Amino acid sequence: MTHPSRRTLLGSTAGLLALTAGCIADEDDDDPDPGSGSGNNSGDENGNGDENSTENGEEDENDNGEDDGDGNGDDDDDGNTGSDDVSIDDHQYQRPAVSDKPSMEHLRSSDDVEDWLADRDDIDDDTTEFVDETDFDESVLVALEAGGPNLCYELAVERAEVEDDTVVVEAAAVDESTPETACGEQEVTVGAVVRATFDDDPVTDVSVALTDRDGKEHGMATASDSASDSASDSTGSDADSNN
Known part of the structure; x- marks a missing residue:
């Protein structure tokens, strides 16, 4: 029976390790870590995206637009008719x-x-x-x-x-x-x-x-x-x- 030499064993072991490393790298590329994604998710979670823009826009319009306009308009129109005299x-x-x-x-x-x-x-x-x-x-x-x-x-x-x-x-x-x-x-x-x-x-x-x-x-x-x-x-x- 012929026994493999020490050089042959070392070469086989190195090839197996290289093959295993390549498989692990392929798996990492196909399934990225969801916790290390792009800045889009972090922007939504932190409330710095569309949610803040819409909320601020609506509040500014209601506080500074419609409310002020309607209130001043009604006050100017009322109390100026002859029937109030x-x-x-x-x-x-x-x-x-x-x-x-x-x-x-x-x-x-x-x-x-x-x-x-x-x-x-x-x-x-x-x-x-x-x-x-x-x-x-x-x-x-x-x-x-x-x-x-x-x-x-x-x-x-x-x-x-x-x-x-x-x-x-x-x-x-x-x-x-x-x-x-x-x-x-x-x-x-x-x-x-x-x-x-x-x-x-x-x-x-x-x-x-x-x-x-x-x-x-x-x-x-x-x-x-x-x-x-x-x-x-x-x-x-x-x-x-x-x-």
């Missing part, structure tokens, strides 16, 4: 005296108020206080009255506003009773006073429409402090419209 109050009352027909008066001064109250010695204190506290340097006062067949009637102010530099008032004598209400059968006068108070000089024109208990419409218009009041009557088509 006047406040309108009304007060209803009832008194036992019976009026022959509906009345509409534009009270222009404290003297007018004194005369109006002198003709109504049965009016309540709340109504007296309401008209007495009117400042005619800044206010317009309108007084309306109509008859009612029972104690459940009142003069309802259906419209009170300033339109085209005119104080417009619409009112109607209405029955406020319900099937469960027991109304005293007594003729009364129902009334309302309407006051428009202006931030600047008050307007001088007044237009009033009043519907009585029978559905008949009455109107009044005043054009200036020195003009005479003009009144008109018209018969309503529906006598039950005041219910």
